[in-house]
Amino acid sequence: xxxxxxxxxxxxxxxxxxxxxxxxxxxxxxxxxxxxxxxxxxxxxxxxxxxxxxxxxxxxxxxxxxxxxxxxxxxxxxxxxxxxxxxxxxxxxxxxxxxxxxxxxxxxxxxxxxxxxxxxxxxxxxxxxxxxxxxxxxxxxxxxxxxxxxxxxxxxxxxxxxxxxxx
Amino acid sequence: xxxxxxxxxxxxxxxxxxxxxxxxxxxxxxxxxxxxxxxxxxxxxxxxxxxxxxxxxxxxxxxxxxxxxxxxxxxxxxxxxxxxxxxxxxxxxxxxxxxxxxxxxxxxxxxxxxxxxxxxxxxxxxxxxxxxxxxxxxxxxxxxxxxxxxxxxxxxxxxxxxxxxxxxxxxxxxxxxxxxxxxxxxxxxxxxxxxxxxxxxxxxxxxxxxxxxxxxxxxxxxxxxxxxxxxxxxxxxxxxxxxxxxxxxxx
Numbered sequence: 393x394x395x396x397x398x399x400x401x402x403x404x405x406x407x408x409x410x411x412x413x414x415x416x417x418x419x420x421x422x423x424x425x426x427x428x429x430x431x432x433x434x435x436x437x438x439x440x441x442x443x444x445x446x447x448x449x450x451x452x453x454x455x456x457x458x459x460x461x462x463x464x465x466x467x468x469x470x471x472x473x474x475x476x477x478x479x480x481x482x483x484x485x486x487x488x489x490x491x492x493x494x495x496x497x498x499x500x501x502x503x504x505x506x507x508x509x510x511x512x513x514x515x516x517x518x519x520x521x522x523x524x525x526x527x528x529x530x531x532x533x534x535x536x537x538x539x540x541x542x543x544x545x546x547x548x549x550x551x552x553x554x555x556x557x558x559x
Numbered sequence: 560x561x562x563x564x565x566x567x568x569x570x571x572x573x574x575x576x577x578x579x580x581x582x583x584x585x586x587x588x589x590x591x592x593x594x595x596x597x598x599x600x601x602x603x604x605x606x607x608x609x610x611x612x613x614x615x616x617x618x619x620x621x622x623x624x625x626x627x628x629x630x631x632x633x634x635x636x637x638x639x640x641x642x643x644x645x646x647x648x649x650x651x652x653x654x655x656x657x658x659x660x661x662x663x664x665x666x667x668x669x670x671x672x673x674x675x676x677x678x679x680x681x682x683x684x685x686x687x688x689x690x691x692x693x694x695x696x697x698x699x700x701x702x703x704x705x706x707x708x709x710x711x712x713x714x715x716x717x718x719x720x721x722x723x724x725x726x727x728x729x730x731x732x733x734x735x736x737x738x739x740x741x742x743x744x745x746x747x748x749x750x751x752x753x754x755x756x757x758x759x760x761x762x763x764x765x766x767x768x769x770x771x772x773x774x775x776x777x778x779x780x781x782x783x784x785x786x787x788x789x790x791x792x793x794x795x796x797x798x799x800x801x802x803x804x805x806x807x808x809x810x
Contacts (some may be wrong), residue, residue, distance in 0.1 A: 447691060448608025461730055
């Protein structure tokens with residue numbers, strides 16, 4: 393069983409990591425994203441493992457630098473390592489993370505089978521984050537970043553991003 | 560097994576993604592519609608991401624101050640091991656889609672097998688990459704159907720692309736010695752094992768929209784050994800310019 397969240401004893405480290413966000417989705421902390429996979433603390437020395445959402449995610453380098461910077465400001469020395477296994481899945485986004493995405497205007501990932509229906513057979517099951525209507529259509533399988541697809545609501549007529557489901 | 564062999568195999572795996580990623584990146588700002596433009600560049604980004612994983616590993620094995628950049632940018636043409644298919648020029652949207660489709664079918668079959676590689680890093684890259692490549696295949700196979708079954712003109716253009724590119728696909732599933740060796744070690748895949756399934760999947764989609772293809776004998780199987788078409792030279796000219804002009808530059 394892959395752990396989706398773990399407890400970091402030191403409140404300073406915990407709080408600091410919660411304050412580092414994905415530069416492409418600024419409302420979402422990297423902890424909410426589930427990309428921090430392991431934190432080992434040994435005195436003032438911290439080893440952190442992070443995993444990319446998509447192989448080519450250009451935010452990963454920035455995130456690694458941001459983590460280092462944030463924790464070094466608190467007096468720690470930090471090593472950030474990128475790990476590929478196990479591969480990230482949208483299941484690792486925390487409930488509070490999903491809530492933040494919705495509030496920000498990004499529709500959250502569905503269950504896998506539903507996701508494929510929504511993306512490829514035109515079934516209307518993705519909910520508009522603005523007006524909650526299910527009367528939405530996919531405009532493009534690929535969106536503004538690797539992790540998103542582009543949808544439009546046919547009731548409120550607003551376009552919106554949908555966070556693609558990845559399992 | 561020597562590290563040199565593993566290094567060679569990683570180049571073989573990574574170079575297809577590098578060169579196809581480059582071809583797709585050329586379309587940035589030139590896609591036929593905003594959505595397809597974004598799609599093609601997103602796919603390029605996924606492929607580049609995969610290449611980085613392969614080449615970071617390759618650089619580590621090679622040692623002597625190698626980096627993912629030196630592996631990607633500082634080889635000569637004959638040291639690139641991508642298949643001839645992926646270096647073919649963009650020409651028009653039909654060519655872009657058909658090339659992508661031919662590669663995606665192969666790539667998915669390959670990654671699915673590589674997931675059980677005895678090399679943990681290759682297995683991890685495969686687990687990660689297949690989630691992306693599966694999505695690419697959905698995109699490209701849908702577009703082959705849409706273009707092939709679309710108007711008279713879209714069918715004609717797609718047929719021209721199939722006629723041009725089909726002869727190159729044999730190479731994908733024709734093994735070279737290093738692939739056989741890697742399979743014996745449980746690290747790699749002999750693409751000959753993918754052959755039947757590959758042609759089944761490709762032909763199923765082509766048949767569905769009446770796109771014709773000629774049965775052919777094995778040929779053009781030389782990109783993987785480093786013998787390329789003229790196309791690769793132009794790609795490398797652009798790909799390597801910055802690193803050659805400003806050695807070790809970073810951004």
